[in-house]
Amino acid sequence: MPLKVIIVDDSIITVKKLIVLLEGLGHQVVATAGTGIEALEAYRAHKPDFLTMDITMPDMDGVQATASIISEYPDARIIMVTSHGQERMVIDSLEAGASGYVLKPVRIDKLSDMIAKVMERTA
Amino acid sequence: MTAPFPGGNPTDPGYWEVIFDVIPFPVYVADCTSFEIICANRAMLQRVDAKSGAKCHMAIYGQPTPCSFCRMPQLEQATESGSNYIEFEHFNDRDDRWYQLRETMVAWFDGRRAKYSIAVDITALKEVQNALAEAHAELALKHRQLNGALVAEQEVSLNQRNFLAMVSHEFRMPLSIIGGAAQVLELYNTDKPEAGEEIAKIDRAVHRMSDLIDVCLADERLASAVTAVQLNDVDLPQLLAEICAEKRKMSGPERIATISSDIDHVFVKADSGLLRVAISNLVDNALKYSPIASGPVEIALTSTGDRVQVSVADRGPGISEAERERIFEKFYRSTSATGIRGAGLGLYIVKQIIDRHHGLVEVRPGAVTGSVFTISLPAEGKASAVANL
Missing domain, CATH: 3.30.450.20 (PAS domain)
Structure with missing residues (x-):
């Protein structure tokens, strides 16, 4: 059963790579967003099974965008896919409500494991 | 080139x-x-x-x-x-x-x-750092998950306790009406022994139910962080005499021997309601496990140094060495308890109460048969004299 997913990242290259990885895992990318505000709008429109979220973005950053989505949809499953590995970023993201954390470069096995964990945790 | x-x-x-x-x-x-x-x-x-x-x-x-x-x-x-x-x-x-x-x-x-x-x-270096950061994130997520489970469990436990307390309180009133009515019936019934026996059954059932409510409420009070144990000077021989009188009334005078004691007055710092539940539970257990006509349950009050001991000896099947610690665990039922009603709460409650009073409760085999449960508490003041209560 393919899961519906939204990719949030302002890097076109990352979005393309994630589409290939996620579709390779059998999931369906229903939307992509390049800003925090677009992410919230896409979430409202598609109610995906999970969402991948970058941290550095124009307008609202990924941590704020996560907090906004969670405040509206407390059961949302959000996986941070980022290059930021600093402890503060990790804690801020998890406090905002993220359910998983994957650091770039994203490998398919790492992403697949994290999706399985996130879906299990919030099942 | x-x-x-x-x-x-x-x-x-x-x-x-x-x-x-x-x-x-x-x-x-x-x-x-x-x-x-x-x-x-x-x-x-x-x-x-x-x-x-x-x-x-x-x-x-x-x-x-x-x-x-x-x-x-x-x-x-x-x-x-x-x-x-x-x-x-x-x-x-x-x-x-x-x-x-x-x-x-x-x-x-x-x-x-x-x-x-x-x-x-610097990819190689960052991969090592990132593996650590991902492990850190995973730990933080697990911590959050465990915390969530703990909060949910505490909430369920609080709801259970509140429900239990509410139900227990609600049961008291109809029970006292039934008990009171049975006593009134007894007054009217002067010439029908069969009816008298039925009234006695009602009376025993009411007392048993009342004791169960006491146990439930004691558990609720002990589990509640907000309710502190209320300590006062309790006259232990007096408390024992009251408990024995009540139990003799319920089970028959021949089933509880005269209390043997080497002291006639001793005070302990205790919550009298809770201590009454603890000792009552031990006596009830002894009565429950001692077969009818096997001889009376023996209760003794002794003192050693600055401590005082209450022991209750039954004539039951005894408790194996392997089970002696476990019988005080919540919901644990001894293998010898087969066929005897109980929730596995009684001895757990006894231990919880005695722990709160800085005391000890232990069990050892009886001299000939059965088991002897002993509660040891710090004494506040005592006067030695041989007395029978």
Whole structure:
């Protein structure tokens, strides 16, 4: 059963790579967003099974965008896919409500494991 | 084959490319205003198509517009404050590599302000750091999950306790009405022994139910963090006499022997309600496990140093050594309890109550048969005298 997913990242290259990885895992990318505000709008429109979220973005950053989505949809499953590995970023993201954390470069096995964990945790 | 040296004309980008080519790391120079690449070395060109005139954001990072993470503005600010370079780490999505970048503001020879960037690949180092960061995130997530489970369990436990307390309180009133009615019936019934026996059954059932409610409420009080145990001076022989009188009334006088005691007055600092529940439970257990006509349950009050002991000896099947610690666990039922009603709460409650009074409760085999349960408590004051209660 393919899961519906939204990719949030302002890097076109990352979005393309994630589409290939996620579709390779059998999931369906229903939307992509390049800003925090677009992410919230896409979430409202598609109610995906999970969402991948970058941290550095124009307008609202990924941590704020996560907090906004969670405040509206407390059961949302959000996986941070980022290059930021600093402890503060990790804690801020998890406090905002993220359910998983994957650091770039994203490998398919790492992403697949994290999706399985996130879906299990919030099942 | 070596590239010919261009003749020492620094305004020629080729001059610099030859110099930069000896640097083993990727290097490029870009115009700060137009983002056009002025020149790039061989190590750079091997990685990306950063030819002269291309936009740096497109050629290096694949972005059609200047990158959101572009450090040009920061570099301008650094230059204004007296420093002409910045260093940072950056992940390039295009080749999935981590770089340590040093970018320097330079005045190019044709008058343009330009950025000179040198990148060192630090992917191997970052992968180790990232594995640690991911493990840290995983731990933080597990911690959050466990915390959530704990809060949910506490909530369920609180709801159970509240429900139990509410139900127990609600049961008291109808029970006392039934008990009172049974006593009134007994007054009217002077000549029908069968009816008298039925009334006695009602009375025993009411007392049993009342004792169960006491146990439930004691558990609720002990579990509730907000309710403190209320300690007062309790006259222990007096309390024992009251409990025995009540139990004799219920089970028959022959089933409980006269209390043997080497002291007639001793006070303990205790919550009298809770201590009554603890001792009552031990006596009830002894009565429950001692077969009818096996002889009376024996209760003794003794003192040793500054402690006082209440022991209750039954004539039941005894408790194996392996079970002696476990019988005080919540919901644990001894293998010898088969066929005897109980929830596995009684001895747990006894231990909880005695622990709160800085006392000890233990069990040992009886002299001939059965078991002897002993509660030991710190004594407040006592007067020795042989007395029978």
